[in-house]
Each structure stands twice: as C-alpha cells, then as structure tokens.
Amino acid sequence: MDQPLPQLDRLFDYRIPEDLRGLVRPGCRVRVRFGRRKVGGYVIDLKDTSDFDGKLLWLSELVSPQPVLTPEVARLARAVADRYAGTLTDVLRLAVPERRKKVEEEAPGEPLPLTAPPAPQWKRYIAGEAFLRALRAAKSPKAVWNALPGEDWPARLAEAAAATAAAGRGAVLVVPDQADLDRLDAALDAVLGPGRHVTLSAQLGPTKRYRAFLRAARGEVRIVAGARAAAFAPVADLGLAAIWDDGDESHVDRHAPYPHAREILLTRAELADAACLVGGHARTPQAQLLVDAEWAIPITASRREIRSAVPRIVPVGDESDMARDPSGGTARLPTVAWEAAKGALERERPVLVQVPRRGYVPAVSCQRCRARAVCPHCSGPLRLPGVRKAPVCGWCGRTAEDHRCRECGSGRVRARVIGAERTAEELAQAFVGVTVVESTGASRLDAAPAGRSVVVATPGVEPPAPDGYGAVLLLDTWALLTRAELTASEEALRRWMNAVALARPDGTAVVVADGGLAVVQALLRWDPGWFASRELAERTELGFPPAMKMAALTGPNGAPEKLAAELPPELGAEAIGPIPVDEDTERLLLRVRRRDGAGLASALARAGAERAGAKAEPVRIQIDPRAVA
Missing domain, CATH: 3.40.50.300 (P-loop containing nucleotide triphosphate hydrolases)
Incomplete structure (x- = not known):
C-alpha cells in the first residue's frame, strides 16, 4: 500500500470481489480502504485463504489490470528496504513510475530478434x-x-x-x-x-x-x-x-x-x-x-x-618542481602545463583543463590579513561573480558593496579559489586566437570543439573530443585532496582518471600535485586496483566503510541518541558523536562489524517504527552514508 508509516510496513490481505476475479493479477495497481480513507497499492500475491483472524475488507478498486510490479522486483524492493532500514512503500516509489492510462491502452509490440556481434x-x-x-x-x-x-x-x-x-x-x-x-x-x-x-x-x-x-x-x-x-x-x-x-x-x-x-x-x-x-x-x-x-x-x-593506451602523465607540485619552474612556483599554470597545452594546440588538437569549482571566484579572503571574507548579514562565504564586481554572499545572495574585513578592517579581497569562469578568462588571455569554452553543470558541452580549442570543465562534465585531447591539465588539485571527507583521495583519483581517459594515447596529462602522494602515484602508473586495495586496507585498520557497516542518525537534539539507546546491546553498536548539524539538529554515527550490518538495519527499522507509532520526534536513518566525516 501507498502507506509510508514504518509501523505499517507489512503486507495486508483483502478479499477480491466476484466481478474482479480473473482481472486482478500479481503486480497490478489497486485501491483499498485503510482506516477512513482509500489508498493505492499493488497486488503482491493471490491466495485462496488468509491467516488473518479478523474480518477481511473488500478490495475497493482495480486501478489497472496491467502488471507493473514483477515478483522479482517485489522481492528486490523488499530486500533493498530491509538493507537500508526503509519501508517497502518508499522503495516502490523509486521503482515504479507514475501511471499513464493512455500508454497502457497502446497495443504491445513484438520483440525483435537479437544477435551478438563479435567483440x-x-x-x-x-x-x-x-x-x-x-x-x-x-x-x-x-x-x-x-x-x-x-x-x-x-x-x-x-x-x-x-x-x-x-x-x-x-x-x-x-x-x-x-x-x-x-x-x-x-x-x-x-x-x-x-x-x-x-x-x-x-x-x-x-x-x-x-x-x-x-x-x-x-x-x-x-x-x-x-x-x-x-x-x-x-x-x-x-x-x-x-x-x-x-x-x-x-x-x-x-x-x-x-x-x-x-x-x-x-x-x-x-x-x-x-x-x-x-x-x-x-x-x-x-x-x-x-x-x-x-x-x-x-x-x-x-x-x-x-602503456600503449595511457598518455604521458607528468606531476608538477613538489618543492623541487616549483623551484625549477621559471615562475618560481607562483604561477597557477606551471610552465610544464603551459608547454603541454601550447604543443597540443600547435598540432591542432584540443586541450582539456579540469578545475574543481565553477563560477568566477567562488571564495575570497582579505588581501591584508588573509582572513576568510564573510557576509556582514549572515556570515556566509563571499564570492566574486565577475571582474570589477562587488562580492556577493554565497548563502543569502546579498551584495557586499562596502565589505570590510572583520579582523583588520581592510576593504580589499583576494581569490582563495579560482573557478572555471575565471580560469577560462585567464586562458583566453594566455592563448590568443584560440577558442576557449566552458563545460560546467549549468552549461554542459556534449562534445569538445575540434582543432585549436581549450575546454575548461568542472569534474564530471568533461565533454569527449572526437579524436581525444592532445593535453589534459588537472589544476587546483588541492581543492579535491584537502576536503574533509573519508572519500577525498578516492574521489580525486576517480575524477582525474575520468579526465585523463579522454586524452589521446600520444597526448600529455599534467597533474599539478606532489608526485610522491599515493593517489598521484596511482594515476601515474594507471593502477586503480593498487590504490583501491590500499584504501580498503587503511579503512579496515581504522574501522571505516566498507570494512565496517555504519549508519547515520539525524534528528532533533537528543533524538538520535534516544533511538540508538533502544538498539539491542548484543549488536555492539559503537556510537560516534553526536555532532551538531545546526542549532536544533544533531547527527550520530553508529558503527558495527560488517557481518552485523543486516542486524543493525533491522534493529534501526524496528526502533524507527516504534518511535513513529509513539508519535515521537522523527529521526532520519541512512545506512552506509556517503559522507562519514
């Protein structure tokens, strides 16, 4: 039934009226009376008898005789709900799209023959x-x-x-x-x-x-x-x-x-x-x-x-690299990267430049004391939307026309992070006569321009080039590596490899990072298995996913702790936190051995259902949260 309350997460039996027998089939949509109202649902199974001792209600309406929930997907939905301490209703909302009556009335087609070509x-x-x-x-x-x-x-x-x-x-x-x-x-x-x-x-x-x-x-x-x-x-x-x-x-x-x-x-x-x-x-x-x-x-x-498929990958980022650079290590685009781009453009090949942030200058600080520039109204981070424009708050959107540093009173700011828009502007000045375009989440390119062109892209939206890029430059890598997340290095390598994979085999990739870092070594050797094994070993030693199973409980202050206290002690759930999310909300992490993951999910589902039945404060439960830190 379309009933999201966790305390009602089970199957219910109903009687089928005589006029609907033969039409109602497993997987079809129906409506039934539940309490004082009618709700939608799916027929999971047909049985001759019921083990319910009370009086069975009649099925109210057959919405559609078209089966849309197969037995296999029904079992899968139940398994997913159990794994993530959710309800079957919530999972089915993800699994089955909204009905369109006219589409159901269309005549079905015949399956076309299939062959497997050589591969x-x-x-x-x-x-x-x-x-x-x-x-x-x-x-x-x-x-x-x-x-x-x-x-x-x-x-x-x-x-x-x-x-x-x-x-x-x-x-x-x-x-x-x-x-x-x-x-x-x-x-x-x-x-x-x-x-x-x-x-x-x-x-x-x-x-x-x-x-x-x-x-x-x-x-x-x-x-x-x-x-x-x-x-x-x-x-x-x-x-x-x-x-x-x-x-x-x-x-x-x-x-x-x-x-x-x-x-x-x-x-x-x-x-x-x-x-x-x-x-x-x-x-x-x-x-x-x-x-x-x-x-x-x-x-x-x-x-x-x-070796035949991977382009030449050059790291530029340790102290010796910076000391040898003609710019003295102060340039955002080291000489090696500039030369790689110039060489590709001379050969009429496009260049890909990956930067972690979109926008112009997404974060600024005080020019004098280097303190982070914040909004005078809400204390949100200030950013620059364009050249010769006043800072704007990234939270409330207000313009800080007369911004003054809270620490020293200076009105001048400097860039803390350079975005894709500003990077494209800098490269257009460096490579005169070359087409420079952006590809970001808001304006993603389907393909890179052919010939002499530079594509500045944020991670995940790099467009493929028809014959591959002649050069790939990975800039501001520190922004990915220094994120306060468990998956920071893993995510950095994934984004770098996806970008470098778009290069030609005879091209060059430059990563502006210290070549001695394990994540950079994995990129240089193109050995994701080695790095994944290393990450897994470290997480096993520290007791983090996927070696351990974790759950995040988020709710009003005190509520996550109360829910955690209701769990069976034999689970051995270790509590980490709570930490404040805001003034009224906190987040608590629970950790158990991997083999106890199913038990933790089941116990959390029962505790959540009991709290819902008692009309206690709701707590959001997330199994295997992506953000652990």
Whole structure:
C-alpha cells in the first residue's frame, strides 16, 4: 500500500470481489480502504485463504489490470528496504513510475530478434573474453572491470548486453547521468540495432518513461539502460546487471531510504542468479572488497596494453618542481602545463583543463590579513561573480558593496579559489586566437570543439573530443585532496582518471600535485586496483566503510541518541558523536562489524517504527552514508 508509516510496513490481505476475479493479477495497481480513507497499492500475491483472524475488507478498486510490479522486483524492493532500514512503500516509489492510462491502452509490440556481434576489443583485457563467453552461455559471472583510457566503454557495455540477450536473458545497465546515458543509448542502437532496447530516466518525461517501462514489463525488449532508478527495471529473466562509474555520487538516491544503485544491482544479481559487472576507469574500495572476497573477478588490461593506451602523465607540485619552474612556483599554470597545452594546440588538437569549482571566484579572503571574507548579514562565504564586481554572499545572495574585513578592517579581497569562469578568462588571455569554452553543470558541452580549442570543465562534465585531447591539465588539485571527507583521495583519483581517459594515447596529462602522494602515484602508473586495495586496507585498520557497516542518525537534539539507546546491546553498536548539524539538529554515527550490518538495519527499522507509532520526534536513518566525516 501507498502507506509510508514504518509501523505499517507489512503486507495486508483483502478479499477480491466476484466481478474482479480473473482481472486482478500479481503486480497490478489497486485501491483499498485503510482506516477512513482509500489508498493505492499493488497486488503482491493471490491466495485462496488468509491467516488473518479478523474480518477481511473488500478490495475497493482495480486501478489497472496491467502488471507493473514483477515478483522479482517485489522481492528486490523488499530486500533493498530491509538493507537500508526503509519501508517497502518508499522503495516502490523509486521503482515504479507514475501511471499513464493512455500508454497502457497502446497495443504491445513484438520483440525483435537479437544477435551478438563479435567483440574483439574485450580481448585487450585479462578475463574479458572469458566474461563474454560466459554471458553467451547464459552463465552468471561477476566481475569488476577497469577500462583503459580512450576506451569506448558504452560500446563494451552494449556488447555485454548483446551477448546476454542472445542467450535469451535480459540486461540492466546503469550509468551516472543523462550525458552518459545518451552515449550508451547510441552504442546500443549501433550494436543491437534500433528498437531492441529502451532507456529510463527522469528527463524522458512521465509519458515516454512509462512507455519505455511498459515495453520492458511486457517483454517487448530485453535490455534496459538508464540512471539509478533503472536498477529496478522490470526485465524478465535477468542475466546481467551492470553499472558504470560506481563511485559517482549520482548513483545515490536523494529520497528515502537513500539506496546506492551499485548495492541494488549487487542484491538483484544475487537474488536472480544473474551476472554482474561493476565498471569504471577507477576502482572504489567497495568494488575492491568484491574482488578480495572472491565474489567477483577483476577484468584488467596487461601492463603492455596500459602503456600503449595511457598518455604521458607528468606531476608538477613538489618543492623541487616549483623551484625549477621559471615562475618560481607562483604561477597557477606551471610552465610544464603551459608547454603541454601550447604543443597540443600547435598540432591542432584540443586541450582539456579540469578545475574543481565553477563560477568566477567562488571564495575570497582579505588581501591584508588573509582572513576568510564573510557576509556582514549572515556570515556566509563571499564570492566574486565577475571582474570589477562587488562580492556577493554565497548563502543569502546579498551584495557586499562596502565589505570590510572583520579582523583588520581592510576593504580589499583576494581569490582563495579560482573557478572555471575565471580560469577560462585567464586562458583566453594566455592563448590568443584560440577558442576557449566552458563545460560546467549549468552549461554542459556534449562534445569538445575540434582543432585549436581549450575546454575548461568542472569534474564530471568533461565533454569527449572526437579524436581525444592532445593535453589534459588537472589544476587546483588541492581543492579535491584537502576536503574533509573519508572519500577525498578516492574521489580525486576517480575524477582525474575520468579526465585523463579522454586524452589521446600520444597526448600529455599534467597533474599539478606532489608526485610522491599515493593517489598521484596511482594515476601515474594507471593502477586503480593498487590504490583501491590500499584504501580498503587503511579503512579496515581504522574501522571505516566498507570494512565496517555504519549508519547515520539525524534528528532533533537528543533524538538520535534516544533511538540508538533502544538498539539491542548484543549488536555492539559503537556510537560516534553526536555532532551538531545546526542549532536544533544533531547527527550520530553508529558503527558495527560488517557481518552485523543486516542486524543493525533491522534493529534501526524496528526502533524507527516504534518511535513513529509513539508519535515521537522523527529521526532520519541512512545506512552506509556517503559522507562519514
């Protein structure tokens, strides 16, 4: 039922009226009376008898005879709800799109024949060809794949899906965002032929999305690609669950119970006995744990293939590098980076410049005493929206026309962080006559301009170049490495590798960072497995995820502690905090052994349900929160 109260998170029995018998089927939408009102729901199962001792109510209305919740997805939704201490209703809201009656009335189509074309590029990877052979034989291999730079990864995923479908099984492919989905959509059309797959994403709009959803539910297509919600796609006889770039935060749903698409697909692969592929240029500690546990095999390239595919990567950032630089180490664009860009442009090749922040100057400080410049009204951080413009507050949006430093009274400010807009302005001045464009979240480019051009991009929205970039420059790397988060180094390497992977094999990548850092060494050697293993070992020693299971409790002051106190002592949950979120809210972390993760989720769900039933203050529960620090 569409009933979000945690204390009511269970199945309810209803009687089917005579006139609806034969029409009501498992998976269809119905309406039932619950209390004093009617609510929507799904039929999970049909039974001749009920173990309920009281009087059963009649089913009120058959909303639609079209089954939209398959038994497999229903089991998956229940498992995801249990894993994340959520409710089945919340998960089903993520899994099943809004109904469109006109779409249901459309005549279903016939499935088109599928063949698996040759896939020679998988031979570049150790165990790659064997993985595809297993898919063609309708087996269920599990693998973690690290793609080479320049790899046409959408085509490789399409080939894996084709091999699965040719064996009579279905495939679900999940990518981080719409730009990646557009590339995967085109690759699937090229490999399979048109009309043999569908895509699911919010950007399709309600009608097109529901039409694509029904095509999968009715068995018209075997392959579904999409963003995180596509992990629940109703594909029959699932044979492959695949995810690309699982470290991207877009894979985490923003709605309760905040599941991660990777974990949904791993759970689904286990329940359906399907193959699973976790792919990316980088490797997360969570993926490394799958390899270490021998649940998945690694699909990696040989060192010879890596050397032939990876561009020359040059670190510039330690004291000796800065001392040798003609600028004395004061220039934001070191000479080595400038020369790499100049050389690429002379060869009529585009240049990619990655900067961590968008905007012009997103943070400023006092010119005299270096104190952070803050808004006089709300104490929010000030930023510069453009050249010769007054500072503006990043929180309240007010303009600080007569800004004065609180520490020394000076009215002059200096840049603490340079954004993409200011970087593009600087590069346009440095490379006269060269096209300089920006690619940010607000204005993402689909592709880089050909020839003599410079693309300034923020992480995650770097557009591919037709023949690869001649040079890739990674600037302001400290902004990624010094973030107060557990995943700072992991996330920095992922973003750097995704950018460097867009370079030509004969190109140059310059990372403005100390070459002695482990994360930079992993980039130089193009060895994400080594770094992921190192990260996992450190987290195991320190007792952090994924070696341990954690939960974050957020609520009014005192409420998270009260909920934690209700947990069974045998769980051995260690409390960390609480720490204040604001004046009225606090956050408490709970840590248990990995093997007790299911017990912690179950106990938190019961405690949350009891608090809701007692109408106590609500506490938000997040299992495996992305932000631990």
